[in-house]
Every structure is written in C-alpha cells, then in structure tokens.
Amino acid sequence: MAVASIGRVVPAWQGPLLYVEYSWTWYKRSWRSTIVSSVVNPLLLLLSLGVGMSIFLGSNPKIAEFTGGVSYLVWLAPALMTTAALQTATFESTYPILANFQWVRIYQGINATPLSSRQIAGGTLLWIALRAFSVSAVFAVIATLLGAVHSWAVIPAVLCSTLGAMAFSVLVVAFAVTRVDKQPGFEVVFRLIMMPMMLFAGTYYPVETLPVWAKAIAWVTPLWHSTELSRGLSLGTLDPLSALGHLTYLVLLIVLGTWATMRLFVKELEK
Amino acid sequence: MVSATGLTKTFGSFTAVDGIDIEVRPGEVFGFLGPNGAGKSSTMRMISCVSPRSGGDLAVLGMDPDRRAAQIKARIGVVPQQDNLDTELTVRQNLQIYARYFGISWSKAGEKADELLEFAQLTDRAKSRVDPLSGGMKRRLTIARSLVNEPELLLLDEPTTGLDPQARHLLWDRLYRLKQEGVTQIITTHYMDEAEQLCDRLVVMDAGKIVAEGSPSELIAQYSTKEVLELRFTPGTQQDSVPQVEALADRIEVLPDRLLLYTADGEGALSAAHQRGVEPVSSLVRRSTLEDVFLRLTGRQLVD
Ligand SMILES: Nc1ncnc2c1ncn2[C@@H]1O[C@H](COP(=O)(O)OP(=O)(O)OP(=O)(O)O)[C@@H](O)[C@H]1O
Numbered sequence: 001m002a003v004a005s006i007g008r009v010v011p012a013w014q015g016p017l018l019y020v021e022y023s024w025t026w027y028k029r030s031w032r033s034t035i036v037s038s039v040v041n042p043l044l045l046l047l048s049l050g051v052g053m054s055i056f057l058g059s060n061p062k063i064a065e066f067t068g069g070v071s072y073l074v075w076l077a078p079a080l081m082t083t084a085a086l087q088t089a090t091f092e093s094t095y096p097i098l099a100n101f102q103w104v105r106i107y108q109g110i111n112a113t114p115l116s117s118r119q120i121a122g123g124t125l126l127w128i129a130l131r132a133f134s135v136s137a138v139f140a141v142i143a144t145l146l147g148a149v150h151s152w153a154v155i156p157a158v159l160c161s162t163l164g165a166m167a168f169s170v171l172v173v174a175f176a177v178t179r180v181d182k183q184p185g186f187e188v189v190f191r192l193i194m195m196p197m198m199l200f201a202g203t204y205y206p207v208e209t210l211p212v213w214a215k216a217i218a219w220v221t222p223l224w225h226s227t228e229l230s231r232g233l234s235l236g237t238l239d240p241l242s243a244l245g246h247l248t249y250l251v252l253l254i255v256l257g258t259w260a261t262m263r264l265f266v267k268e269l270e271k
Numbered sequence: 272m273v274s275a276t277g278l279t280k281t282f283g284s285f286t287a288v289d290g291i292d293i294e295v296r297p298g299e300v301f302g303f304l305g306p307n308g309a310g311k312s313s314t315m316r317m318i319s320c321v322s323p324r325s326g327g328d329l330a331v332l333g334m335d336p337d338r339r340a341a342q343i344k345a346r347i348g349v350v351p352q353q354d355n356l357d358t359e360l361t362v363r364q365n366l367q368i369y370a371r372y373f374g375i376s377w378s379k380a381g382e383k384a385d386e387l388l389e390f391a392q393l394t395d396r397a398k399s400r401v402d403p404l405s406g407g408m409k410r411r412l413t414i415a416r417s418l419v420n421e422p423e424l425l426l427l428d429e430p431t432t433g434l435d436p437q438a439r440h441l442l443w444d445r446l447y448r449l450k451q452e453g454v455t456q457i458i459t460t461h462y463m464d465e466a467e468q469l470c471d472r473l474v475v476m477d478a479g480k481i482v483a484e485g486s487p488s489e490l491i492a493q494y495s496t497k498e499v500l501e502l503r504f505t506p507g508t509q510q511d512s513v514p515q516v517e518a519l520a521d522r523i524e525v526l527p528d529r530l531l532l533y534t535a536d537g538e539g540a541l542s543a544a545h546q547r548g549v550e551p552v553s554s555l556v557r558r559s560t561l562e563d564v565f566l567r568l569t570g571r572q573l574v575d
C-alpha cells in the first residue's frame with residue numbers, strides 16, 4: 001500500500017469520552033449563560049421560598065411535623081437540587097439532540113469516524129449526566145454556604161439527584177430521536193410531563209398530604225424517587241429498604257431508556 | 272480498494288441503488304456521474320459504512336462494512352454531500368476535535384489541524400467561528416477535515432458544488448497532489464469538466480443502475496463522436512434543415528435553437544452543409560465532451 005492511514009479505532013469505553021471532550025469544548029464557550037438558568041434561578045427560588053415561608057409560617061407546628069424538626073429551608077434544599085438537575089438535563093435532551101441530528105448534523109459527522117452510533121449515544125447521555133451532576137454539585141455547594149445544608153450526606157444526595165435527572169432524561173432523549181425531521185413536540189414534554197412532575201413530586205410539601213390519585217402520579221415520576229432519596233440522605237431519615245426501592249426504580253428507567261436511545265440512534269444514523 | 276457486486280440499497284419499496292458492480296483499484300481516481308436521484312450518494316454512504324447495504328456484496332479495503340465498519344472508517348476520509356461542521360466551534364477546533372475520534376492525541380491533533388489549515392488555505396481564519404464563513408470556505412474545511420487521519424481512500428460527494436472557479440481549481444490541485452501521494456479517491460460530481468480532469472475511470476449511473484463505464488476518453492469514443500458541429504438557427508426553424516444535413520452525421524440531436532451533428536469531422540460536415548444550402552445563424556465545431564456522453568446516456572429531460 002502506498003499510504004498508511006494514521007487513524008485507528010479507539011477502545012469502546014473511550015468513544016463516549018471523546019464525545020464528552022467535544023461537548024466540553026463546545027460548552028466552555030457559553031457556560032456563563034447556562035449557569036444562570038440552571039443554578040442561579042433555583043437558588044433564588046430556594047431563598048425566596050425557604051426564607052419567605054419560614055417567616056410566613058413562623059413556628060407553626062405543622063411544619064415541624066413533616067420536616068422532622070429542621071427548618072423549611074433545609075427541608076426544601078435537596079428537593080430543589082433534584083428539580084434543578086432534572087430541569088437542566090431535560091432541556092439538554094430536547095433541542096440540542098435535534099440540532100445534532102438535523103440542523104448542524106454533528107452526529108452524522110462523527111458517525112463517519114470510527115465511533116459507532118452506540119458510542120455517540122453513550123457519549124450524549126454521559127454528557128447530560130455530567131451536566132446534571134454539575135448542576136447538583138454547584139447547587140449543593142452554594143446551598144451549604146447559605147446554611148441550607150447540614151450534613152456530609154449531601155454528597156451521595158448529589159449522586160441521587162443526578163440519577164433522578166438521568167432516569168427522566170434518557171426517556172426524553174429517546175423521544176427526541178423519534179422527532180427528527182418532524183414537528184418536535186417538546187412543548188408537550190415540558191408542559192404536560194415536566195411541569196406536573198415538578199408539582200407532584202413532593203418538592204414543596206410532602207406527598208403524603210396529597211389524595212391517592214395524586215400520590216400515584218408522584219410514584220411513577222423519577223423526580224419523586226430522587227427527591228425522596230436526596231432529602232432522606234440529607235436529613236438522615238432514609239430507611240435502607242425504601243432507599244433500595246427508589247434506587248431500583250431509577251436504575252431500571254435508566255437501563256430501559258439507554259437501551260431505547262441506543263437502538264434509536266442506530267436506526268437514525270444508519271439509514 | 273472497493274469492490275461491489277450486485278450492490279443494492281432500498282428505502283421501503285423504493286430501490287435507490289439497483290444491483291451495481293464496481294471495482295476501484297488502488298491509487299486511482301474513480302468517478303460517479305449521474306443525474307439527481309441516480310443513487311450516487313446512497314452508494315457513497317454504503318461505501319463509507321454509514322448506511323447498511325440492502326443486498327449484494329461489498330468490500331472496502333478488503334473488509335466487510337457490515338462487520339468491520341469501525342476498522343474501515345479509521346482508514347478512510349469522507350466528504351459528505353451536505354456539510355456537517357460544528358458551526359459554533361472555530362475552524363481549527365473543528366479539525367482538532369475531529370482528529371480525536373481517530374485516536375489521535377490532542378497535541379498531534381493540533382499539529383494536524385495546523386497542517387490542514389495550510390493545505391486548505393484557511394490558516395488566517397483558524398480562530399474564527401465556522402458559522403459566518405462563506406460556503407466555499409466551509410466546503411474547504413470539510414475537505415480538510417476528511418484528511419485528518421491521512422486516509423488511504425477518500426470519498427468525495429460533490430466536493431466542489433457551490434465553489435467558485437478559484438476554489439475549484441485549488442481543490443483540483445490538492446486532489447491531484449493526494450493522488451500523487453497514492454491516495455485512492457472516489458468522487459461524485461455534476462461537473463463534466465471536473466470528471467474529465469480528475470477521474471481515471473468513471474461510471475455513469477441512472478435510476479440506480481450503471482449505464483456506462485470507462486475512462487473519460489473511452490466513454491467519449493464509445494458513446495459520442497470525435498467532434499460535434501453545432502448549427503444555430505432562429506428558434507423554431509431548426510427543424511427545416513434536418514433533411515439536408517441528416518446524412519452528414521452519425522447522429523443528430525434537435526434542440527430548440529440548434530442542431531447538433533455528431534461526426535468525426537466537424538469542419539467537413541460544415542462545408543457539406545453549406546454546399547447543400549443550409550444557412551445557420553452561426554456555427555461551431557468543437558470536440559466531443561463527457562457532457563455529450565452524459566446527456567446521450569441519461570437524456571435531456573429533468574428526472575426529479
Ligand atoms: N433516507 C432515505 N429515505 C428514502 N429515500 C431516500 C433516502 N435517501 C435517499 N433516498 C432516495 O434515493 C434516491 C437516490 O438518492 P441519492 O441521494 O443517492 O441520489 P444522488 O445520485 O446522490 O442525487 P444528487 O445528485 O441529487 O445528490 C433518491 O430518489 C432519494 O430520494
């Protein structure tokens with residue numbers, strides 16, 4: 001052979017990391033603008049609600065009944081963390097995915113390299129997970145500085161928050177891939193799924209106070225499970241059996257959604 | 272480098288590529304010509320391992336794309352018909368990031384990027400975002416990007432569509448240099464002069480099938496005559512002269528304002544036409560080109 005290419009096939013595990021490296025290069029340009037919507041806004045909500053409600057409700061004994069004695073601010077913080085992570089991850093799973101498939105066609109470009117469609121899908125999900133993790137972590141650090149976090153258990157809580165965000169995100173990414181070259185329909189996801197989930201997941205008040213049909217909604221949402229986990233860890237009220245239940249549910253969704261996402265990426269990229 | 276037999280691509284009940292046989296030899300530049308929708312891009316996509324074949328056999332660099340796509344992709348370069356650069360990143364970042372997917376280290380990828388910027392004459396735009404670049408610059412960047420892994424086989428799907436003449440000549444020069452270095456190339460194009468300039472061998476595709484195959488000169492010899500005499504008339508009156516000139520050419524084509532006489536000796540045919548009293552508004556004797564072959568094989572009507 002007259003020429004020998006310098007290209008080689010990277011190990012399977014490295015493919016997704018190369019996609020993450022690309023995403024990082026891309027994200028570095030504009031992280032300042034995203035930090036406001038993904039972290040600053042939720043923190044403002046935490047302050048206004050946490051502090052405001054504490055003053056408004058004063059020492060109402062009903063509060064202590066469900067917070068287990070901690071202030072409303074401390075009770076609210078882990079739940080707003082999971083919500084913030086989920087919101088950011090959900091957004092990252094909609095228009096950016098469509099852009100990569102049909103507007104900028106980044107994925108088609110990468111698909112012409114030794115990276116496989118599955119590795120591209122894996123990298124995409126990994127990047128969203130890192131975004132959800134970073135939002136959770138930054139939120140946790142600032143909430144700690146604001147006095148809304150009292151325990152080192154916030155560290156595993158950050159991981160649970162990431163897990164919860166991903167359990168929903170993998171499904172949204174899969175949905176997004178089915179919307180390539182069609183009407184996106186993401187407004188339906190935002191308004192009819194994400195918003196109600198944020199209202200019924202026991203973020204602002206305990207799910208136990210809801211009627212049974214509303215409780216049922218909470219139980220299917222990944223956000224309720226991750227909120228229970230994060231809050232339970234932060235406040236030290238989590239019992240191992242329910243922890244296992246929540247984790248199993250979230251991991252199941254992630255496995256299912258990842259499988260679907262990979263299949264759909266292959267179908268879309270290898271026509 | 273590439274060998275296909277009975278290669279087929281179907282989309283649902285529609286057959287885009289209908290059982291073609293091709294053999295691309297090392298070091299040659301191989302061309303696909305054909306009207307819109309002929310199946311050129313579909314074929315290119317199967318060769319570049321991003322589209323599974325629906326039937327037939329295909330080997331690229333001696334490997335089966337169905338089983339060793341990654342290994343093949345590592346050693347080929349692809350210029351898709353539609354640019355897919357990252358418009359938000361800089362010109363240089365596009366090259367550097369892309370090289371990473373081929374297992375090239377970050378620093379080597381940077382060196383490669385600089386080298387290719389030079390190659391594509393984009394060095395002074397290295398730090399600008401891709402989005403505001405002109406179409407021609409984007410195309411040059413896409414072509415530079417296809418070279419990050421120093422491919423053994425380069426697939427170019429309409430590389431010069433949308434380029435101005437300067438950029439086209441620059442690209443031809445670059446492709447010629449790559450050929451000198453031994454890089455095998457497969458090109459699709461709608462420009463016949465480009466195919467004539469670049470291709471050692473080419474096939475003409477129509478409706479998913481190969482309708483002709485050979486070197487540009489072979490194709491001209493086989494499907495056209497050495498020369499063409501063009502007789503221009505006032506539109507509508509060209510038909511009247513057909514009986515007088517019919518015997519002067521191997522084949523006559525009647526266009527709205529012209530008669531094309533395919534013949535080995537254009538000047539001879541012209542004086543014979545004058546002798547027979549034919550008085551065109553103007554006349555022209557020219558060499559036959561690939562365009563004549565193409566139009567003969569695929570017709571003058573629009574297919575899409
Ligand atoms: N993903 C797809 N789904 C359905 N039909 C497709 C798909 N891709 C291509 N086709 C059809 O296959 C046929 C061949 O398309 P292809 O892009 O290979 O043609 P082409 O020779 O490259 O044409 P052009 O010169 O316009 O680029 C066209 O009729 C096209 O509409």
Ligand SMILES: [Mg+2]
Binds near residue numbers: 312428
């Ligand atoms: Mg095409």
